Amino acid sequence: MSTQSLGEQTVDLLACLVRLGCVNDLTADSGGEERAADLLEEFFEGLPVSIERITPHPGRTTLVVTVEGTQVADGLQGRGHGSDQGHGTGALTLIGHTDVVPVDEERWTHPPFGAVTQDGVMWGRGTVDMLHLTAAMAVVTREVARRAQEGAPPARSLVFVAAADEEARGGLGVPWIGEHRPDAFPWEAALSEMGGAHIRGRRGGDSVVVVVGEKGAAQRRLHIRGDAGHGSVPLGRTSAVERLAQVSAALSSARWPTATDEVWASFVRAFEFDETTETSLIDGTYDGDYSEFADLAAFAHAISHVTVAQTVARSGGPINVMPSHATLELDIRTLPGVDDDDVDAAIVAALGNLSEHVTIERLLSEPATASSIDTGLYRAIEAALSRRYPGARVVPVLMPGGTDLRVARRRGGIGYGFGAYDSGASLGDVYAQLHAHDEHIALADVRATAEVLHEVVTEYLTHS
Structure with missing residues (x-):
C-alpha cells in the first residue's frame, strides 16, 4: 500500500484517468470507460471490497466498489440496495464519472490527454469535470477499505461508483442503472460533482458553495x-x-x-x-x-x-x-x-x-430535484468546509445543468455536489473551465478535495 498522502495519491490517479481519454461524443460506441474500470479495479486489488462491473453496451462500463459496514455485517440493518430508501442502512454512495467531453486539440496549449503538470497546475480534459473528484473518491474509498483490512471497518457501508456516460445524460450510465439495476448500489445518500468553489462578497466575505439541487x-x-x-x-x-x-x-x-x-x-x-x-x-x-x-x-x-x-x-x-x-x-x-x-x-x-x-x-x-440541508450528510460537509476555510459561510446553491445526483434524489435519496478549492477559485472560475479549451486545475485543489472528502466520509460513516 502506498505511503503517499491522500492528496498525492489523488494527483497520481487523476493523471492516470486523464491519460485514458475516455471521450464521450454522445454515441453509444464512444467513451470506452471499461479502461477506467480496469484501472480502478486494479487500484483496489487485495482489499476487502466487493466489486461489480455493469456494462449496458460494449465498452461502457460502470464500476461499483463497496466497503461493507459493520451495521450490515452484524445483521442490524438490511443491505438496502433493492429499495429507494435503502431500508435505512445509512450507506454513503460516492458517484464519480470517468467519461469526458471531446476536445478541439488545435485550441489547446498543452496536450489535452497528457496530464501535464506545470507551476502547480495539471492541464487536461476532465481535470475539473470531474476526474479530480472521481480520483479523490477512489482514494478515500481505498483508505476506508485499508482501515477495514486493519480491523477498523466503518459502521456504515461506503460505495464508490465510477460511472460511464454521464456527459450524455447517462443513457448508458447511472440513469440506466437506476431504471434497470436499481439494486446495484444504495441511493439514500450520495455525493457527486460541482461544489466547493468560492463566492467573494463585495464587503470581503467568503462563501463556499455546496450544490443541493x-x-x-x-x-x-x-x-x-x-x-x-x-x-x-x-x-x-x-x-x-x-x-x-x-x-x-x-x-x-x-x-x-x-x-x-x-x-x-x-x-x-x-x-x-x-x-x-x-x-x-x-x-x-x-x-x-x-x-x-x-x-x-x-x-x-x-x-x-x-x-x-x-x-x-x-x-x-x-x-x-x-x-x-x-x-x-x-x-x-x-x-x-x-x-x-x-x-x-x-x-x-x-x-x-x-x-x-x-x-x-x-x-x-x-423534474428539477433538490435536497434538504437539514440532514446529517449536509452538516458533515458544512463542518468540514468550515474547518478548512475558517470564517467562510457554506452556501447551498442550485445547479443549472444536470448530474447523476438527480437519479439518487428521484429514488428518494439525498445528494450533494461536493468539492474543495484551496486556491480560492471562484464559482465563475470553475464554471468557465467546464467543457472549455485548456481545462486545468491547481494541484492544491486536488489535494484539498481528497483531504476534505476524507473528513466528510469519516464523519458520516462513523457519527452522522
Missing part, C-alpha cells in the same frame, strides 16, 4: 398553424412563417417564473449587495440585467428562473407556397416545484391570443 428539463415543440396559399396573393393570409415570428417575439418578451426560496436567497446574500438590490433579487421584483453578478450573470439568471431558449425553427418548402405549419423547439429548464402543467400554462399565458394557433408537444421532461 439542479434544474429540470421540460423540452417543448410548438406546432404553429398558419394560412396556406400561393405566394403571389398573400392578402388576408398569415403564413406559418410569419406566425412563428410572432410566437417567437411573444416568448422572448415574456416573464417566466422566478425563484424566491431560501436557497436562492442564500446565494444572493453571499454577494453582499446593497440592501435594495438584495431585496429585489430575493423577492422577485428585480428587473435588471444581472450584471451585478459579473461573470456569474448568466448563472445567476439561470438558477433563479424557469429559462426558455428557442433553439430550433422549421417551416416552409417551395418559395412560392405560403406554409400552413411551422415548429419551434424550446429548451426549457425548470425550477424545483414547477411541473409540466405549470410549464404549459406559462407558455399559453406568454402567447396570449396567439395560443389558439399553437399546439404544445411535450418532448424530454425531467
Whole structure:
C-alpha cells in the first residue's frame, strides 16, 4: 500500500484517468470507460471490497466498489440496495464519472490527454469535470477499505461508483442503472460533482458553495398553424412563417417564473449587495440585467428562473407556397416545484391570443430535484468546509445543468455536489473551465478535495 498522502495519491490517479481519454461524443460506441474500470479495479486489488462491473453496451462500463459496514455485517440493518430508501442502512454512495467531453486539440496549449503538470497546475480534459473528484473518491474509498483490512471497518457501508456516460445524460450510465439495476448500489445518500468553489462578497466575505439541487428539463415543440396559399396573393393570409415570428417575439418578451426560496436567497446574500438590490433579487421584483453578478450573470439568471431558449425553427418548402405549419423547439429548464402543467400554462399565458394557433408537444421532461440541508450528510460537509476555510459561510446553491445526483434524489435519496478549492477559485472560475479549451486545475485543489472528502466520509460513516 502506498505511503503517499491522500492528496498525492489523488494527483497520481487523476493523471492516470486523464491519460485514458475516455471521450464521450454522445454515441453509444464512444467513451470506452471499461479502461477506467480496469484501472480502478486494479487500484483496489487485495482489499476487502466487493466489486461489480455493469456494462449496458460494449465498452461502457460502470464500476461499483463497496466497503461493507459493520451495521450490515452484524445483521442490524438490511443491505438496502433493492429499495429507494435503502431500508435505512445509512450507506454513503460516492458517484464519480470517468467519461469526458471531446476536445478541439488545435485550441489547446498543452496536450489535452497528457496530464501535464506545470507551476502547480495539471492541464487536461476532465481535470475539473470531474476526474479530480472521481480520483479523490477512489482514494478515500481505498483508505476506508485499508482501515477495514486493519480491523477498523466503518459502521456504515461506503460505495464508490465510477460511472460511464454521464456527459450524455447517462443513457448508458447511472440513469440506466437506476431504471434497470436499481439494486446495484444504495441511493439514500450520495455525493457527486460541482461544489466547493468560492463566492467573494463585495464587503470581503467568503462563501463556499455546496450544490443541493439542479434544474429540470421540460423540452417543448410548438406546432404553429398558419394560412396556406400561393405566394403571389398573400392578402388576408398569415403564413406559418410569419406566425412563428410572432410566437417567437411573444416568448422572448415574456416573464417566466422566478425563484424566491431560501436557497436562492442564500446565494444572493453571499454577494453582499446593497440592501435594495438584495431585496429585489430575493423577492422577485428585480428587473435588471444581472450584471451585478459579473461573470456569474448568466448563472445567476439561470438558477433563479424557469429559462426558455428557442433553439430550433422549421417551416416552409417551395418559395412560392405560403406554409400552413411551422415548429419551434424550446429548451426549457425548470425550477424545483414547477411541473409540466405549470410549464404549459406559462407558455399559453406568454402567447396570449396567439395560443389558439399553437399546439404544445411535450418532448424530454425531467423534474428539477433538490435536497434538504437539514440532514446529517449536509452538516458533515458544512463542518468540514468550515474547518478548512475558517470564517467562510457554506452556501447551498442550485445547479443549472444536470448530474447523476438527480437519479439518487428521484429514488428518494439525498445528494450533494461536493468539492474543495484551496486556491480560492471562484464559482465563475470553475464554471468557465467546464467543457472549455485548456481545462486545468491547481494541484492544491486536488489535494484539498481528497483531504476534505476524507473528513466528510469519516464523519458520516462513523457519527452522522
